[in-house]
Amino acid sequence: xxxxxxxxxxxxxxxxxxxxxxxxxxxxxxxxxxxxxxxxxxxxxxxxxxxxxxxxxxxxxxxxxxxxxxxxxxxxxxxxxxxxxxxxxxxxxxxxxxxxxxxxxxxxxxxxxxxxxxxxxxxxxxxxxxxxxxxxxxxxxxxxxxxxxxxxxxxxxxxxxxxxxxxxxxxxxxxxxxxxxxxxxxxxxxxxxxxxxxxxxxxxxxxxxxxxxxxxxxxxxxxxxxxxxxxxxxxxxxxxxxxxxxxxxxxxxxxxxxxxxxxxxxxxxxxxxxxxxxxxxxxxxxxxxxxxxxxxxxxxxxxxxxxxxxxxxxxxxxxxxxxxxxxxxxxxxxxxxxxxxxxxxxxxxxxxxxxxxxxxxxxxxxxxxxxxxxxxxxxxxxxxxxxxxxxxxxxxxxxxxxxxxxxxxxxxxxxxxxxxxxxxxxxxxxxxxxxxxxxxxxxxxxxxxxxxxxxxxxxxxxxxxxxxxxxxxxxxxxxxxxxxxxxxxxxxxxxxxxxxxxxxxxxxxxxxxxxxxxxxxxxxxxxxxxxxxxxxxxxxxxxxxxxxxxxxxxxxxxxxxxxxxxxxxxxx
Amino acid sequence: xxxxxxxxxxxxxxxxxxxxxxxxxxxxxxxxxxxxxxxxxxxxxxxxxxxxxxxxxxxxxxxxxxxxxxxxxxxxxxxxxxxxxxxxxxxxxxxxxxxxxxxxxxxxxxxxxxxxxxxxxxxxxxxxxxxxxxxxxxxxxxxxxxxxxxxxxxxxxxxxxxxxxxxxxxxxxxxxxxxxxxxxxxxxxxxxxxxxxxxxxxxxxxxxxxxxxxxxxxxxxxxxxxxxx
Numbered sequence: 001x002x003x004x005x006x007x008x009x010x011x012x013x014x015x016x017x018x019x020x021x022x023x024x025x026x027x028x029x030x031x032x033x034x035x036x037x038x039x040x041x042x043x044x045x046x047x048x049x050x051x052x053x054x055x056x057x058x059x060x061x062x063x064x065x066x067x068x069x070x071x072x073x074x075x076x077x078x079x080x081x082x083x084x085x086x087x088x089x090x091x092x093x094x095x096x097x098x099x100x101x102x103x104x105x106x107x108x109x110x111x112x113x114x115x116x117x118x119x120x121x122x123x124x125x126x127x128x129x130x131x132x133x134x135x136x137x138x139x140x141x142x143x144x145x146x147x148x149x150x151x152x153x154x155x156x157x158x159x160x161x162x163x164x165x166x167x168x169x170x171x172x173x174x175x176x177x178x179x180x181x182x183x184x185x186x187x188x189x190x191x192x193x194x195x196x197x198x199x200x201x202x203x204x205x206x207x208x209x210x211x212x213x214x215x216x217x218x219x220x221x222x223x224x225x226x227x228x229x230x231x232x233x234x235x236x237x238x239x240x241x242x243x244x245x246x247x248x249x250x251x252x253x254x255x256x257x258x259x260x261x262x263x264x265x266x267x268x269x270x271x272x273x274x275x276x277x278x279x280x281x282x283x284x285x286x287x288x289x290x291x292x293x294x295x296x297x298x299x300x301x302x303x304x305x306x307x308x309x310x311x312x313x314x315x316x317x318x319x320x321x322x323x324x325x326x327x328x329x330x331x332x333x334x335x336x337x338x339x340x341x342x343x344x345x346x347x348x349x350x351x352x353x354x355x356x357x358x359x360x361x362x363x364x365x366x367x368x369x370x371x372x373x374x375x376x377x378x379x380x381x382x383x384x385x386x387x388x389x390x391x392x393x394x395x396x397x398x399x400x401x402x403x404x405x406x407x408x409x410x411x412x413x414x415x416x417x418x419x420x421x422x423x424x425x426x427x428x429x430x431x432x433x434x435x436x437x438x439x440x441x442x443x444x445x446x447x448x449x450x451x452x453x454x455x456x457x458x459x460x461x462x463x464x465x466x467x468x469x470x471x472x473x474x475x476x477x478x479x480x481x482x483x484x485x486x487x488x489x490x491x492x493x494x495x496x497x498x499x500x501x502x503x504x505x506x507x508x509x510x511x512x513x514x515x516x517x518x519x520x521x522x523x524x525x526x527x528x529x530x531x532x533x534x535x536x537x538x539x540x541x542x543x544x545x546x547x548x549x550x551x552x553x554x555x556x557x558x559x560x561x562x563x564x565x566x567x568x569x570x571x572x
Numbered sequence: 573x574x575x576x577x578x579x580x581x582x583x584x585x586x587x588x589x590x591x592x593x594x595x596x597x598x599x600x601x602x603x604x605x606x607x608x609x610x611x612x613x614x615x616x617x618x619x620x621x622x623x624x625x626x627x628x629x630x631x632x633x634x635x636x637x638x639x640x641x642x643x644x645x646x647x648x649x650x651x652x653x654x655x656x657x658x659x660x661x662x663x664x665x666x667x668x669x670x671x672x673x674x675x676x677x678x679x680x681x682x683x684x685x686x687x688x689x690x691x692x693x694x695x696x697x698x699x700x701x702x703x704x705x706x707x708x709x710x711x712x713x714x715x716x717x718x719x720x721x722x723x724x725x726x727x728x729x730x731x732x733x734x735x736x737x738x739x740x741x742x743x744x745x746x747x748x749x750x751x752x753x754x755x756x757x758x759x760x761x762x763x764x765x766x767x768x769x770x771x772x773x774x775x776x777x778x779x780x781x782x783x784x785x786x787x788x789x790x791x792x793x794x795x796x797x798x799x800x801x
Contacts, residue, residue, distance in 0.1 A: 047793030048767040051746035223770035392745040407648040419762035
């Protein structure tokens with residue numbers, strides 16, 4: 001059992017941990033990062049292999065060693081979910097993600113107030129706990145900018161300081177300057193989608209992605225090989241934390257990364273302070289790090305679980321949980337698909353960055369009038385690949401057109417015809433927060449370290465959310481027909497289970513009674529404890545969360561380096 | 573599981589190189605299939621459709637179970653002239669190797685599922701699965717898919733169907749280094765060129781099938797990488 005002392009210990013070396021480590025290291029603070037997985041290199045990601053990375057999920061947590069369970073309601077017994085989408089190595093989920101890099105809309109930060117102002121309180125489902133963010137778009141804008149430039153994001157601006165820019169997203173919130181890199185090249189599914197969406201009066205544009213369209217900061221541009229989501233980039237063109245902020249953290253000389261380190265407790269002296277963390281090493285040893293500041297930067301399950309596991313006399317319901325909000329208000333994007341099959345042309349959508357390539361934002365957020373729609377908040381609609389990845393194993397995992405079976409000669413002929421001649425759209429829906437969508441400790445299932453598995457209780461099939469999915473399906477079918485597809489078909493959704501981008505569990509807010517942390521991720525109860533990541537999101541928007549997570553990490557690091565360091569204590 | 577895969581991959585690459593099949597198109601599975609060719613395979617009548625090959629097993633499955641899996645997979649992905657099926661792609665070899673390696677935790681699942689399938693076929697048709705006509709085999713598979721087949725407890729009929737379907741598709745479409753997708757049969761069927769190192773602007777503007785470069789499997793990729801190094 002080893003004990004080390006440091007200024008800052010960060011649990012998780014992903015989107016959050018890499019940024020905070022580099023920024024605090026630059027500010028002269030000694031930082032230790034704990035990462036349960038390995039630290040891989042760009043060379044490790046070659047060759048690309050769909051079975052290994054997509055189907056068998058090599059870069060993601062092993063569901064047997066690190067189970068996460070789900071049940072639709074408290075009466076049901078939870079079962080381990082079959083696949084986990086978050087990261088399991090240094091760089092976290094940014095190593096294998098599709099690299100979509102969105103700034104949320106201005107109204108996304110005040111989803112509750114905005115909805116009430118436009119549609120009245122009755123428009124919000126009574127049991128929804130949707131809340132405003134304690135931070136505004138304007139306040140976060142400089143940190144979005146920093147994330148885009150420091151990491152390397154390619155895109156087409158739509159709103160430069162209030163001035164609309166042709167070809168970009170007209171619903172974009174104002175940005176101080178353009179993207180650091182021009183948009184990525186369009187594949188044929190993008191070409192078809194763009195033409196159809198324009199014909200219907202919508203506003204298509206190239207999705208912003210943390211993938212280099214040109215060489216940048218010593219890294220090469222994208223080769224358009226198509227292996228993004230589920231894969232590591234074999235040339236380092238994906239701006240993952242592994243190839244951006246972790247080398248920067250190393251260069252400060254103040255950062256040490258411990259891999260194979262499974263944090264199991266945040267230690268506290270039962271006062272209003274935490275003293276550090278304990279972790280199991282790869283050899284099973286139990287080790288302790290004493291630190292002035294503890295930052296939890298893991299995925300939502302572990303950010304929540306660690307606090308639940310670290311309860312004390314003072315915090316019997318979980319560390320830093322005097323509000324009772326810990327583990328509540330979980331959210332997930334549902335991802336309904338519509339497929340478009342062509343008779344007379346190839347699409348070859350396995351080419352180019354694989355996920356959510358081209359987008360319309362017309363039905364996201366409150367960008368359209370929801371009056372009479374039967375739901376509030378929207379979805380980003382994009383064209384891309386089945387399961388966000390374009391190989392044949394992804395295509396065999398999705399549904400078939402009506403009347404086509406899932407096996408046999410007709411299925412074989414469907415695959416032979418449709419695989420290289422289809423496009424697929426996905427609507428990434430902004431499901432609302434509800435207080436009974438929770439993460440807690442599973443009483444029946446334990447992980448390989450003997451800790452109770454995180455347990456999700458969640459069922460997306462609520463009237464507001466079902467109506468939104470149906471609305472988006474119809475929009476996508478309309479676009480699919482306008483694309484000229486001979487066949488347009490839907491893919492079924494899970495019976496209740498959460499979809500992509502799980503968020504919430506350690507909600508941020510302005511009121512210590514209604515939230516776990518403030519806008520800096522600082523615990524209201526314990527000022528030297530920070531929890532950063534999508535676990536703090538009060539609402540989820542229809543956008544992928546990573547750039548917002550990264551902007552929040554930059555903001556937290558800035559507050560710690562410029563204010564907390566001089567004057568430790570509550571930042572608010 | 574990840575480490576398991578890696579060591580198995582290393583073994584497979586080593587085995588292929590040892591057999592003189594270096595970074596070719598589909599040579600690995602060919603080499604392995606030769607090693608694994610069971611004498612009995614040649615004597616047995618081809619079930620359902622008369623395609624050559626696809627009898628490689630011996631890592632996990634016994635002869636009867638191998639014949640059942642081969643026949644089942646062939647109904648899920650039947651071959652036809654110009655349209656390679658499960659036997660053509662050597663799906664059996666893929667599943668056999670997977671059950672001996674990466675999916676060894678599913679050995680009991682398969683044993684029990686195959687026993688239940690056999691009991692169901694004998695009860696319904698007085699014959700094992702491999703002796704049934706193609707139409708009867710399809711009837712059985714449909715009953716499994718719909719959860720209507722008796723004799724199944726663990727795994728359930730649907731779970732067994734889903735596993736065999738998924739693994740059959742993996743055997744069709746995973747890289748040949750894993751023992752299936754022989755000579756890129758599956759990739760040729762659907763028009764997937766494998767892991768190309770790059771696509772050009774012209775590739776991405778094309779409305780035609782991609783054929784600028786040969787299909788690229790893992791071994792070819794490894795060769796490119798070693799040239800660079």
